Amino acid sequence: MPKQVDHDERRRQIGDAVCRLIAARGLEAVSLRHVAAEAGVSMGRVQHYFAAKDEMLMFAFELISDRVAARFGAVRADDPAQHLRAILLELLPLSPAARAEAPVLAAFLAQAVVEPRLGEPLRRGNGEMVAWLAGMITEVRPGGDAERDAMALLAFVDGLMLQVLIGQVPPEAAVYLVDHQLAGVLTCG
Amino acid sequence: MPKQVDHDERRRQIGDAVCRLIAARGLEAVSLRHVAAEAGVSMGRVQHYFAAKDEMLMFAFELISDRVAARFGAVRADDPAQHLRAILLELLPLSPAARAEAPVLAAFLAQAVVEPRLGEPLRRGNGEMVAWLAGMITEVRPGGDAERDAMALLAFVDGLMLQVLIGQVPPEAAVYLVDHQLAGVLTCG
DNA sequence: TCGTTTGCAATGCGATTGCATTGGAGTTGG
DNA sequence: CCAACTCCAATGCAATCGCATTGCAAACGA
Structure with a gap:
């Protein structure tokens, strides 16, 4: 085996650069x-x-996506309600890591509107998120339409992320x- | 005066074509x-x-932006609560007109994250929207932090618009x- | 030592980009 | 009639694009 x-x-380093470019200047600034x-x-290395x-x-x-998932996985909380809150806050561009990743997520989110190949994994990720949120909601407040509340919460923090951005x-x-x-x-219906 | x-x-016709392009293939498909x-x-006419x-x-x-504002202005309702609901629904891609405009709004929204010149008018429009929503909320349910609830509602429907898209x-x-x-x-806090 | 394979750098190519330039058709006031 | 002005089609141009090609240095097995 040679060198x-x-x-x-190497791929990760280049992918990092792509994300930095998207965060700073948008998807249209991404060229080889x-x-x-x-x-x-x-450029030869990128093509390689x-x-x-x-x-x-x-x-x-x-x-x-993996990085956001890793941030979520790293969230720890004793109370399920606190866990729920921490996860929602983790979606917002508050910490340095989230501030770096949120603009990239927003760019891909908008691109998914006109690019079906992005929509599919995005929907899957959102679906898992809704399922997790619904589980947490049920744990904190049994009864009621937990999935509906989970979808509403996700839409809410998604929109809030953009407003903050x-x-x-x-x-x-x-x-x-x-x-x-x-x-x-958690208190009302 | 000549011809x-x-x-x-003429500008409106061209601007229409731009919006159609954005809705169908995104901002990056917009070339002269x-x-x-x-x-x-x-192409000479576009440049002219x-x-x-x-x-x-x-x-x-x-x-x-003007078109969305016009759609909002055309909403009529007897009850203030019904008016509030109708406006919120008008933001979602439900009617044919809204379905055509929402992808364009989403594209500009994402672009505003990395383009400050878009952010300014967008913030102004959102601010007016929050003020209007807060007024309506106060009318329906006096007391409570109406502006807070208005901001939350706006973030919610914005995120929901993207989820539907x-x-x-x-x-x-x-x-x-x-x-x-x-x-x-309107019922709880 | 030598051939083979990997990891790249460099360059080239056709297509596309935004924009500038040129020129002419059409209309109108003088 | 004609100079002037608007409207716009056509073309040119430099820059940039994604991608293909070429070639070579380094490293290992034989």
């Missing part, structure tokens, strides 16, 4: 040359690890809104 | 040539009415969710 490098690590420059590598631009973008999408809602206000929304779900 | 045409009408082809005119691509995109943004939530379910959310706001 060997960590293939996955820009990605190579952002990653500090040659990704056969086509589209494959690179899909990899970047899976990369941030465009500077419409300051982060502290977003936390306040989430808390009130959550209270409404 | 005269309806300048605003594609717009000209979609509008059924020559818009000095730069950016100006054309901003015009398209104002165009759909990507096929995550069917339209009927969206109506059901809006009704329940509204009931929560």
Whole structure:
């Protein structure tokens, strides 16, 4: 076997550069040359690890999806209600990690409107999220349409994420809104 | 005065083509040539009415903003609560007109994350919307933090619009969710 | 040592981009 | 009639795009 490098690590570095570009200047700024420059590598290397631009973008999408999932998985809480709240807040661009990932998510979310290949994994991820939220809601407040409340909560934090990203809602206000929304779900119907 | 045409009408026709392109294939499909082809005119004409691509995109943004505002203005209801509900439903891609405009709004919304010049008018429009919603909420249910509930409602329907657009939530379910959310706001805290 | 395979850098190519330029058809005030 | 002005079609141009091709350095098995 000749010269060997960590293939996955190289792909991850390039995918990172793609995400940074999307976060800073949007999806339309992603070109092979820009990605190579952002990653500090040659364009030949980018082409060596990704056969086509589209494959690179899909990899970047899976990369941030996995990263968001990892952040969710790292959330710990004693109380189920606190766990629920922590997860919802984790979706908002409050922490540095979330602030870096949220613009990328928003860009892919909008792209999914006109690109069915993005919509499919996005729907699956959202579906799992709804199922998890519904389970948590049932645990905290048995009875009632937990799945409906889970879908409503997810739509709410998704929209709130965008509002915070465009500077419409300051982060502290977003936390306040989430808390009130959550209270409404868990106490009222 | 030499040959005269309806300048605003011509700009509107081209702006319409831009919106159709965005709705069908996203912002990145907008090029002078594609717009000209979609509008059924020559590229020279597009250039004659818009000095730069950016100006054309901003015009398209104002165009759909005005159109959404017009749809809101056309909503009539006897009951303030019914008025509130009708406006919220009008934001979702349920009617043919809203279905055509929502993908365009979503594209500009995502673009506003990385383009401050879009964020400013978007924030102003959202601010007016929140003020109106808060007024209606106060009218239906005096007392309580109406502005907070208005912001929450707006974030909720914004997120729900995206969920419907990507096929995550069917339209009927969206109506059901809006009704329940509204009931929560107007009856509980 | 030598051939083979991997990992890339470099360059080229056709297509497409936004925009500038040119020129002419059509209309009207002087 | 004609100079002037609007409207716009056509074409050109430099830049950038995604992708293909080429070639070579490095590393290992034989």
